[in-house]
Amino acid sequence: MPSVAAPHVKGKQMTETTAHHEHSYIHNDTKGDYLKRLRRIEGQARGLQRMVEEEQYCIDILTQVSAMTKALQSVALGLLDEHLSHCVVDAAREGGDEADIKVKEASDAIARLVRS
Amino acid sequence: MPSVAAPHVKGKQMTETTAHHEHSYIHNDTKGDYLKRLRRIEGQARGLQRMVEEEQYCIDILTQVSAMTKALQSVALGLLDEHLSHCVVDAAREGGDEADIKVKEASDAIARLVRS
Amino acid sequence: MPSVAAPHVKGKQMTETTAHHEHSYIHNDTKGDYLKRLRRIEGQARGLQRMVEEEQYCIDILTQVSAMTKALQSVALGLLDEHLSHCVVDAAREGGDEADIKVKEASDAIARLVRS
Amino acid sequence: MPSVAAPHVKGKQMTETTAHHEHSYIHNDTKGDYLKRLRRIEGQARGLQRMVEEEQYCIDILTQVSAMTKALQSVALGLLDEHLSHCVVDAAREGGDEADIKVKEASDAIARLVRS
Numbered sequence: 001m002p003s004v005a006a007p008h009v010k011g012k013q014m015t016e017t018t019a020h021h022e023h024s025y026i027h028n029d030t031k032g033d034y035l036k037r038l039r040r041i042e043g044q045a046r047g048l049q050r051m052v053e054e055e056q057y058c059i060d061i062l063t064q065v066s067a068m069t070k071a072l073q074s075v076a077l078g079l080l081d082e083h084l085s086h087c088v089v090d091a092a093r094e095g096g097d098e099a100d101i102k103v104k105e106a107s108d109a110i111a112r113l114v115r116s
Numbered sequence: 117m118p119s120v121a122a123p124h125v126k127g128k129q130m131t132e133t134t135a136h137h138e139h140s141y142i143h144n145d146t147k148g149d150y151l152k153r154l155r156r157i158e159g160q161a162r163g164l165q166r167m168v169e170e171e172q173y174c175i176d177i178l179t180q181v182s183a184m185t186k187a188l189q190s191v192a193l194g195l196l197d198e199h200l201s202h203c204v205v206d207a208a209r210e211g212g213d214e215a216d217i218k219v220k221e222a223s224d225a226i227a228r229l230v231r232s
Numbered sequence: 233m234p235s236v237a238a239p240h241v242k243g244k245q246m247t248e249t250t251a252h253h254e255h256s257y258i259h260n261d262t263k264g265d266y267l268k269r270l271r272r273i274e275g276q277a278r279g280l281q282r283m284v285e286e287e288q289y290c291i292d293i294l295t296q297v298s299a300m301t302k303a304l305q306s307v308a309l310g311l312l313d314e315h316l317s318h319c320v321v322d323a324a325r326e327g328g329d330e331a332d333i334k335v336k337e338a339s340d341a342i343a344r345l346v347r348s
Numbered sequence: 349m350p351s352v353a354a355p356h357v358k359g360k361q362m363t364e365t366t367a368h369h370e371h372s373y374i375h376n377d378t379k380g381d382y383l384k385r386l387r388r389i390e391g392q393a394r395g396l397q398r399m400v401e402e403e404q405y406c407i408d409i410l411t412q413v414s415a416m417t418k419a420l421q422s423v424a425l426g427l428l429d430e431h432l433s434h435c436v437v438d439a440a441r442e443g444g445d446e447a448d449i450k451v452k453e454a455s456d457a458i459a460r461l462v463r464s
Binding site for chain 2: 031035038041042045052055066067073075076080082105112116
């Protein structure tokens with residue numbers, strides 16, 4: 001695939017041959033949003049440690065674990081949507097076998113999410 | 117039921133001596149283990165921020181999200197097992213309606229976990 | 233623990249009088265409800281076959297699969313709640329190690345549900 | 349979109365205008381496999397009714413529910429993979445807004461699966 005036609009290359013220092021395998025398809029305008037959500041999730045992990053440390057009621061701790069799991073899943077679904085919209089669609093448009101590889105990768109990631 | 121023997125009393129009006137029993141049913145020997153696991157989960161949340169910051173490949177980020185979700189679920193299942201072993205079983209042994217309340221709470225927590 | 237009082241004995245060698253208690257802890261008044269829900273789920277499985285046979289749109293088939301999965305999970309959560317309310321609570325009240333065994337079984341079943 | 353360019357039209361009797369919205373992307377060689385798996389799932393639903401009817405042990409019923417849920421999820425993941433491989437990739441190749449619509453539909457279906 002000629003590098004000039006690779007619409008998904010984003011990193012500046014990447015070599016051309018590895019570029020399309022290695023980059024996130026996170027839009028610059030959503031990147032800050034993901035970071036904010038992940039910082040909140042990190043805060044939830046610290047909050048859980050405090051709850052365990054203070055021996056708070058198990059059921060209350062479990063409620064927080066469920067909230068944190070939902071927040072993580074929501075991040076995963078957002079990332080997956082961006083991946084399908086950009087990486088898979090771009091690979092399909094370029095033609096070749098790349099689309100099959102990308103779909104296989106995405107399907108495997110979806111299976112891990114559904115089963116986790 | 118005498119208040120001194122009530123390990124399931126929860127709330128502000130508890131006496132101090134019973135307070136730490138009423139709350140979490142986390143054994144002292146497993147508490148350190150939960151804290152260690154939650155610190156590792158907090159580290160995973162920070163690792164995810166780094167991956168997003170560095171625009172790493174979406175699928176790799178999703179793999180880490182799945183690993184973190186599994187780690188969280190495993191903590192939840194451990195806490196739930198301790199809760200059933202101690203809180204629900206103790207309430208059942210004391211008699212009265214408390215066991216029903218505890219089972220209802222546990223069932224609601226399980227439903228949140230299954231659906232999250 | 234005397235065998236006559238053991239409501240958790242399970243197997244072929246049970247006496248008839250205890251048999252129906254040992255097994256399922258499904259209340260007679262909820263049994264009909266579970267059967268009705270499972271018949272509806274069986275109908276959903278047949279509906280899915282028809283959809284595949286008629287080559288209906290994948291996304292519509294997936295929507296039905298999600299609805300069926302939710303219906304199944306709801307049955308599982310109901311059964312689990314009855315199991316905790318009756319089997320686990322009864323075992324706890326009888327004393328002995330039986331409660332530990334019952335909690336272990338329930339925790340394993342919960343883990344399978346959460347991970348499936 | 350001109351009907352001559354619609355590579356995903358499969359049904360013989362379809363009208364051209366509705367074709368691309370309405371059809372499964374299930375390959376003819378996998379269709380039989382899905383039907384077989386769904387018939388087995390239907391059989392599991394009947395098996396569960398028998399277990400409830402015979403008042404079998406709750407935990408054993410729950411084990412079967414988990415197995416059936418896993419079988420259903422596996423069908424869903426297979427259908428989703430085919431949908432991404434054919435419907436989404438084809439829409440991307442055709443250009444236009446169709447790919448966005450297809451990705452949005454797929455993402456919504458994935459979210460329902462992950463949350464169910």
